[in-house]
Amino acid sequence: MNALMNTLRDLLPAKDTLLRALIAGARPGPASDAPPVxxxxxxxxxEGLAMLIDPVNFQRACHEALGDVFALSIFGVPLVLAQGPEAIARFSAASDDELDLITAYQKLLGKLLGEELFQRIPPAMLRELSGQSVRKRSAALxxxxxxxxxxxxxxxPAELDAMRLCSELVLEMTCRFVCGDTLSRERIVEIASLFEVLESDYSVVGLFLPIETPALRRRVQARERLIAVFEDEIRRAVRDLDRLEDGYLRTVIDAMLGPEPASAAPAQLRAAAVAIMGVVFGAHTNTANSLALAWLDVLERPALARSLDEERRSVLADGTPLDLSALCAMPALLRAINESMRMKGGGVLWRYTHKSYRIGQYEVPAKSFVGISMSLLHQDQAVYPAPAQYRPERYAAMVTDDFQSPPLKDKTYGVWGVGKHVCPGRGLAYTIIASALTVLLDRYTVRVKSAPRRWHPLVTAGIARPIGAFRVAVSPRAPR
Ligand code: HEM
Structure with a gap:
């Protein structure tokens, strides 16, 4: 199915024309204030075909034809797509009762990934993923x-699959951050390949298809094996609890296994394993893909690579350790990462309406999925002039935060989402991507042997997925 879709996408140079031709117009919604359908x-x-071929341009063409809010149905799933400052402001401010994130992802992705993966994370556990915890662990990462x-x-020197390298590297860093130092390298490689099965094309085809494919069955097996691996790790940590460092794993054990973790019930152990797996899942693929595409963008631009070399050498002179403070002193590196993620990241944020919900002049019916496209936000000419061009220096002329990114409150940079569910792993993701990229650029000479033909945007939140191989020839640089 993947290969078929990829061929279809490659065979369609005139996609935009095709997408526009597919749109016949709108019929009125079922009530007078319902969005046009x-x-x-x-x-x-x-609708499904167009979404699979090119979700971003399809949504743009539909908004041009039908306005800021419209409804559609993909294989029977009722969706409402919204854009514009008012929709973003409403979306960001809505309570979970009005627009529910967890139910949306349980219903959309539950079939593929298991509904239990999508749970509200208690504040104590969320705190362990960000802020001081990341700063403290950044040098170790x-x-x-x-x-x-x-x-x-x-x-x-060696030639290798750069996507796989980024995937395993990010998984190693994420697992070390989440689980401490207990996981063996072999385990991490196994987890990386299981995640690959779990995530393959999940955001595109299987999301809306009403049938059970062989790929879906493989995914279910991979999911159960992952849960078993994380249960094992928790059991191991519990056996040696006195020596377990503070961190996410410890907080999960304290919060979810009760006063006697060693005698926790199987259901408690499974829930704790799912909580660990959920965070590793949330942290892994988007971060790995961001690293790969930021790396490729630098490798393809020798002048940028040279300027990053100079910046890095001056910040890391005199043995300054590579940690979060050092990374924040490398604005050109962070701007390059932001620009790669802006161009290929975003996708659509989804929420579920339990009751009817008003956006502007329209009443969205109960039991709908409401989505706003972050990819379209990233193409707003007023914020990002010449949005199709890779221009990391654009952030130098904008108001930005420590990560050289437009501040979250502006709701103009959608890689991390908008509003109260903005990604809690943002600081960790920047730390992983920027430190991994620094090591790769500093220690290795790399030639790109083949680059992905395209990056296919998601229909859920996150970074586009590559189509075609990303291979590199790597040789270690002589130490400077
Ligand atoms: C480049 C890497 C990453 C990207 C692009 C990304 C993107 C996002 C986005 C867009 C959302 C909001 C989804 C929505 O509103 O519908 C989100 C939520 C979330 N992310 Fe990330 N993320 C990344 C890395 C991470 C990391 C490293 C972690 C873990 C430490 C993480 C954990 C989470 C969690 C737990 C949520 C749900 C928050 C909630 O329910 O309020 N993410 N992420």
């Missing part, structure tokens, strides 16, 4: 990156 020239399948790459790449 998209009508396509291929009844029942046109950078050392993990250097040691993983040293072991993996050795001292001889």
């Amino acid at each position: 998209l009508k396509t020239r291929l009844p029942a399948v046109g 950078a050392r993990d990156a250097a040691s993983f790459l040293g072991d993996k790449l050795g001292s001889a």
Whole structure:
């Protein structure tokens, strides 16, 4: 199915024309203040097909034709898509009773990933993922990156799959952050390949298809194996609880296994394993893909690579350790990362309406999925002039925060979402991407052997997925 879709996308150079041709117009909503409903020239399948071919341009074309809010149905799933400052402001301010994130992802992705993966994370556990916890662990994360790459790449030149390298490297860093130092390298490689099965094309085809495919069955097996692996890790940590460091794993054990963790019931152990897996899942693929695409963007631009070399050398002169403070002193690096993520990141944020909900002049009915596209936000010419061009220096002329990113309160940079559910792992993601990229650029000479043909945008929140191989020839640089 993946190969078929990818071929279809490659064969369609005139996608925009096709997408526009598919849109036949709108029929009125069922009530006078209901959003207009998209009508396509291929009844029942046109919407799904267009979403699969190119979700961002399809949404843009629909908004141009139908306005800021419209409804559609994909394989029977009722969706409402909204854009514009008013919709974003309403979306950000809505309570969970009005627009519910957890139910939306349980219903949309539960079939693929298991509903139990999507749970509200208690504040104490959320705190362990951000702020001081990240700052404290940032130097160790950078050392993990250097040691993983040293072991993996050795001292001889090699040609390898850069996506897989980024995936395993980010998984190693994430697992070390979430679980401490207990996981073996073999376990991490196993987890990386299980996540690959779990996530393959999840956001595109299977999301709306009403049938059970063989890929879906493989995914269910991968999910159960992952839960078993994390249960094992928790059991191991519980056996040696006195020596377990503070961190996310410890907080999960304290919060979820009761006063006698060693005698926790199987259901408690499973829930704790799912809580760990959920965070590793949330942290892994988007961060790995961001690292890969930011790396590729730098490798393809020698002048940018040279300026990053200079910046890095001056910040890390005199043995300054690579940690969060050092990374925040590398604005050109952070701007490059932000620009890669802006161009290929965003996707759609989804919420579920339990009751009817008003956006502007429209009443969205209960039991709808409401989505706003962060990818379209990233193409707003007023905020990002020439949005299709890679221009990391644009952030130098904007008001930005410590990560050189437009502040979250402005709701103009949608990579991390908007409003109260903005990504709690943002600081950790910047730390992982920026420190891994620093080590890769500093220690290795790299030639791109093949780059993905395209990056396919998601229909859920996150970073686009590559189509085609990203391979590199890597040789270690002589120490400076
Ligand atoms: C480049 C990497 C990442 C990207 C692009 C990303 C993006 C996002 C986005 C857009 C959302 C909001 C979804 C919505 O509103 O519908 C989100 C939520 C979330 N992210 Fe991330 N994320 C990344 C890394 C991480 C990391 C490293 C972690 C874990 C430490 C993490 C954990 C979470 C969690 C737990 C939520 C749900 C928050 C809630 O329910 O309020 N993410 N992420």
